[in-house]
Amino acid sequence: MPVIEAHILEGYSAVEKTRLSQALTQAVRFVVPAPDEAITVMLHEYPSKDYARGGQHRAPAPALPDPEALVLEYLRLMEARELSAAQAMLGDGFEMVFPGTGAMKTLEELIAWAGPRYRFVTKTYDAVEAFQGDGAAVVYTRGTLAGEWPDGTAFEGIRFIDRFEVRDGKITRQDVWNDIAEVRAS
Amino acid sequence: MPVIEAHILEGYSAVEKTRLSQALTQAVRFVVPAPDEAITVMLHEYPSKDYARGGQHRAPAPALPDPEALVLEYLRLMEARELSAAQAMLGDGFEMVFPGTGAMKTLEELIAWAGPRYRFVTKTYDAVEAFQGDGAAVVYTRGTLAGEWPDGTAFEGIRFIDRFEVRDGKITRQDVWNDIAEVRAS
Amino acid sequence: MPVIEAHILEGYSAVEKTRLSQALTQAVRFVVPAPDEAITVMLHEYPSKDYARGGQHRAPAPALPDPEALVLEYLRLMEARELSAAQAMLGDGFEMVFPGTGAMKTLEELIAWAGPRYRFVTKTYDAVEAFQGDGAAVVYTRGTLAGEWPDGTAFEGIRFIDRFEVRDGKITRQDVWNDIAEVRAS
């Protein structure tokens, strides 16, 4: 039954407001076992002149980009080996950890590490999950990997999960787990 | 600057309301780049007699348990090998997938699978993340494993991540990824 | 989907608040074809010290009595011939019109008028409807009459409808229509 009223400054797009409505709905469902139908979200938009903090009118901050879309675009660029475009999506202090690596800071390190492991790899996504973590949006993608081993034989159906942190519209961290070693060992 | 008013039925505990306030705050921060300080959440509680849907008063549904606490308790029971207590926390249709396994449905299967892999394993948690997914609360735990190989030698610092789904207060799915095979292979 | 917030002074009973919630729900349904389930009413109660008009705190006026209950009690008293108790429920300027009468002002007139028409009459109610009219609550009761003609023969199943106006907890007008003449004539 909960009814959520969100008072926001005017200036967000319909898509951004849908994202907000759905995030608020999920927040309620995280605690209250209401059926979806019973959770109402109503957005009150205020033009700047109808909103004041400390007696000063305020302008809305631009919405944050959708971290899920942003991560999927990054993964697409990586799979297409459009490395400079992918690089541009990374924030200051970016780090990534893959199975058996320490913290890598550049895509070049990643390419070098992957070289002896597989000729190429493509991802099939089973699910993508995004939510707000402490100080960063978090995106999980999971599914299966297909590709070719260095010897040219094919593989497929290897489980993976990636975790990304997104701050201010930039990817600042990637952590990867998968069953490649498990499969190779078998 | 967003101000969130949440209208809920009376009957939730202070802890449950804190969880709700924080989930709503995170929902806002997922879309609007407001500083924490600038996001206000105000809960309006209605005793049943002050709330009606379709002209009928309604009683509040009990809050859902905190899925993070629930998953951590399950993991504690598993590590302590209190299997029947752990089993009681699993919901109908429970499935789990570990590296190299298909879908397992019972803890006995898990124990049998783990036998040749390690004598025992303990987890050190780097982080736990919980949020509402589609139709289930989702909990991610990640960190490092320590333990002994079947030959009695020790290992430690092996990365893992677990993903849990929690529905109606029961764990209904667990997916596990880790670097055990990577480390053993090296 | 409509959500109604009613801000009222503290001091109304649960029953009075239920009446208000249902009246508000009906008001919405009078205009918006929402299913019952989708109309939410939330009452905000303010203790006098949290409410001010023109800078002055205000006390709540006592709720009006339920006009439906009040009219049914009046009809019960009339049927039981407890005339003085019935009389006490009538307001200043009370008038009643029955088939073929002009405006009558006292119950004695009514008794006199009824004398040659029937020995006694009892009412079976099919429905009672109450709502707020212009300046008065209006109650309609309808159903069938049974009783005995002056010659002692019985009758039953004669349609009637009564309309009452209630102001400040007193009945101020009654209008009656029925098929007694129709039936007698046949």
Add this chain to the structure above:
Amino acid sequence: MPVIEAHILEGYSAVEKTRLSQALTQAVRFVVPAPDEAITVMLHEYPSKDYARGGQHRAPAPALPDPEALVLEYLRLMEARELSAAQAMLGDGFEMVFPGTGAMKTLEELIAWAGPRYRFVTKTYDAVEAFQGDGAAVVYTRGTLAGEWPDGTAFEGIRFIDRFEVRDGKITRQDVWNDIAEVRAS
């Protein structure tokens, strides 16, 4: 003093919103003895993109037609003997009961019944009352009948009351009481 906030989807006309405001005002006055002046109704309109239930945006249902206007139009058509237009305003399962009739289902039955009773009849309305009943809007019209008896003599000033039920913009029931038999018998 009550203040009513009604949160509705955008799309209702000014006339429909006036009807809603007045129905809500009457609902309050049904329970709280506030002077008219002291009852405030404020409508919050939400464009579809600012309203979500279960995370889904919703479109407003078209408002229900004003049942009072609808019934008066039907009565006008009947008096003008525009029967097919009147017929078009009746809903499935329509029934009507007049003095001395059982349930009639067609206007033809009504015309046949009225034939031996009067040559024609016109209505003068003293009042029309409309409100939301259980599952239907209810309209009462009352006043006096004038016309000619079958023998051509005139009559006038005969009290009547009609009760109508309106569902989904169609009249589904009419009940009529009047003093015709009373007058004829006298």
Add this chain to the structure above:
Amino acid sequence: MPVIEAHILEGYSAVEKTRLSQALTQAVRFVVPAPDEAITVMLHEYPSKDYARGGQHRAPAPALPDPEALVLEYLRLMEARELSAAQAMLGDGFEMVFPGTGAMKTLEELIAWAGPRYRFVTKTYDAVEAFQGDGAAVVYTRGTLAGEWPDGTAFEGIRFIDRFEVRDGKITRQDVWNDIAEVRAS
């Protein structure tokens, strides 16, 4: 932390709404020691068709003029000796009291009184304060006077304070205190 929602009829200008927002913010700070940043004011504007009192839609009253701007204009006109324009800003029943005078009702009286006191005087404003008093807006101006004594010698730096009452956009009272006599006496 206070959040103020002000529900007003549509039709006020941005400047008028800023004045309202700031007055509401000051009202909060008069009682609650919140930092400016923590006081939020949100204005809900209702077009006439979305607002009803007693079931009647209402039009907004035009905003009152800013009394501070109005008083400063009056003082400017007086200093420029544009007496008829200044006179036009005075309301019915205007009275003024200067040091040593009784109640004066016309600007001519004032000019006559000032004649033997100084050749001319100009004001330097240290501060202007405006707020709503009982039944009138009140404006205080204070600062220092400069000018010439009747003998042509100059003076400056003499403290003054003026108090004005403004009703319905007209100045209805002025009270003046200053140190002219103190300075002359010394």
Add this chain to the structure above:
Amino acid sequence: MPVIEAHILEGYSAVEKTRLSQALTQAVRFVVPAPDEAITVMLHEYPSKDYARGGQHRAPAPALPDPEALVLEYLRLMEARELSAAQAMLGDGFEMVFPGTGAMKTLEELIAWAGPRYRFVTKTYDAVEAFQGDGAAVVYTRGTLAGEWPDGTAFEGIRFIDRFEVRDGKITRQDVWNDIAEVRAS
């Protein structure tokens, strides 16, 4: 017609809430020419557990003392020559300016200055006005002085006005204007 909803933390006394309601009402009247009756203030109180900023529950700050009462008490103490109690009501950096003085910082300076001016003085108050200024509450008191000149002759009816600034419950500034020199000179 304006309706003001003030959302505040629970913990303010009835008197403090009355002060807040009245200050908000005055703020509205400063801009909107609504009759007193038509300005409604409704306070929503939130216990700490129902209010969060940045996901953290907050406790209410104690209300500021009524600056009017505080200044009147200070004036009473001064008139009664209870100097140490009066001194205790002054804040850091306190300054006062009287006719013909520069900035004085201590009550001793004031006493010394007044010595040759009058034997004693008492105040009759015509009005006290208090409102929130920039960073301080401001209190104006005005009326007439009575007392004895140094030569023992009595005086009365001399106009005065005092302006006080109050910060954090302490008086930090006093400015005084009066007609003593005007009267003495005449």
